[in-house]
Amino acid sequence: MLAEGVSSAIGAASPQPLSFVQFPMAFSELLPTHPDVVVARIESAPFGENTYVLSRRDRSECLIVDPGFEPEAVINWIEEHRLDPVAILLTHGHSDHIAGNAALRERWPKVPILIGRDDASKLTDPAGNLSGAFGMALRSPPADRLLVDGEAIAMAGFAITVITIPGHSCGHVVFRTDDTRPALVFGGDVLFLEGIGRTDFPDGDFATLAAGIRGGLYTLPDDTVVFPGHGDTTTVGHERRHNPFVADLLGRGDAADANR
Numbered sequence: 054m055l056a057e058g059v060s061s062a063i064g065a066a067s068p069q070p071l072s073f074v075q076f077p078m079a080f081s082e083l084l085p086t087h088p089d090v091v092v093a094r095i096e097s098a099p100f101g102e103n104t105y106v107l108s109r110r111d112r113s114e115c116l117i118v119d120p121g122f123e124p125e126a127v128i129n130w131i132e133e134h135r136l137d138p139v140a141i142l143l144t145h146g147h148s149d150h151i152a153g154n155a156a157l158r159e160r161w162p163k164v165p166i167l168i169g170r171d172d173a174s175k176l177t178d179p180a181g182n183l184s185g186a187f188g189m190a191l192r193s194p195p196a197d198r199l200l201v202d203g204e205a206i207a208m209a210g211f212a213i214t215v216i217t218i219p220g221h222s223c224g225h226v227v228f229r230t231d232d233t234r235p236a237l238v239f240g241g242d243v244l245f246l247e248g249i250g251r252t253d254f255p256d257g258d259f260a261t262l263a264a265g266i267r268g269g270l271y272t273l274p275d276d277t278v279v280f281p282g283h284g285d286t287t288t289v290g291h292e293r294r295h296n297p298f299v300a301d302l303l304g305r306g307d308a309a310d311a312n313r
C-alpha cells in the first residue's frame with residue numbers, strides 16, 4: 054500500500070526511503086465491528102497514520118483516538134455524522150498521532166486530552182514528539198488527564214481499560230473496550246498487521262515492546278480486534294500465529310493451527 058513506506062518513518066519496523074512514496078489523502082471508512090459500535094478510520098498523510106472515531110450507534114457522544122496531520126478530515130467526519138466529541142485519547146506522543154489536537158481543541162474547546170503519564174511531556178516538546186527532526190516544531194495543547202496502567206475510562210457509553218505497553222515510546226498506552234464483543238483495542242504503534250512499532254527511538258526498546266505485546270495483548274481473546282496506528286486492522290489471534298517480529302512464546306499459535 055502506498056502509505057507503507059511513510060508509516061515506516063515513525064511507526065513501523067522497517068524504514069523505507071521517503072522519496073518513493075506518494076501521499077494519499079485522508080479518507081474515512083466504517084469498519085465491521087459489533088453492530089452497536091461505529092468505528093471510523095481516517096488515515097492522514099504524510100505518515101499514513103490512523104485516527105479513529107469511536108461511538109455507540111444510539112448515542113451522539115464519540116471518542117477521538119490519535120488525531121493526526123489532517124484534522125479537517127476528522128472534523129468533517131464528526132460534523133457529518135452529528136457527533137459530539139467527549140475526549141481525545143492518545144496512545145502516545147509522537148507528532149503523527151497528536152498533530153490534530155490543536156485544531157480539534159479550537160473546534161471543541163472543552164474536549165479533554167488524555168495520554169499516558171510518561172508520554173505527556175512529548176505533547177509540548179518538539180524533540181520528544183519527533184517533529185523537530187522534520188523541521189516542524191509541533192506543539193500540542195498540554196494533557197488534561199494522565200493515564201496509568203489498568204486505569205478505567207468510562208466515556209461515550211464505553212468502558213475502557215488503559216494498558217501500558219512501552220518499547221516504541223516510553224509512555225505508550227493502548228485502549229481496550231471491556232463492554233463490546235469482541236473486545237476492541239486501539240493500539241497505536243505497538244502491534245500492526247504482521248508488524249510492530251519501531252524501537253530505535255531514544256526511549257524505545259525491542260525487548261520491552263515484545264514483553265508488552267506478549268503480556269498485554271497476546272493474553273487477550275483471539276477475536277480481539279486491533280485497530281493499529283498505521284495500516285490495516287488485525288486480530289490478536291492472527292498476530293499470535295503470524296506476526297514475524299514477536300512470536301507467541303507459549304506456542305499457542307502452533308497448537309491452534311494444528312487443530313485447523
Ligand SMILES: [Zn+2]
Pocket residue numbers: 063064145147221222242
Ligand atoms: Zn509512534
